[in-house]
Amino acid sequence: MTVQQNSGIRKAVRQLLVAAVACTAVAAGAAFAVSPGSAPVAPQTVAGVADDNGWPIVPPNPTPTN
DSSP: OOHHHHHHHHHHHHHHHHHHHHHHHHHHHHHHHHSTTSSOOOOOOOTTOHHHHOOOOOOOOOSOOO
């Protein structure tokens, strides 16, 4: 191999390594941005479940009102 071939191979390997590091950094940033612990989120409650949100339970009225 000549010196010119070696420098071309080294340049290609260097560019691939830089691209791999850049992609890894972007992927890590995206994973951090969407991770559950990265931002505070208000707890969600299910509609109609009174025990979860502290509201009193109103008993259903079995007789029609009209």
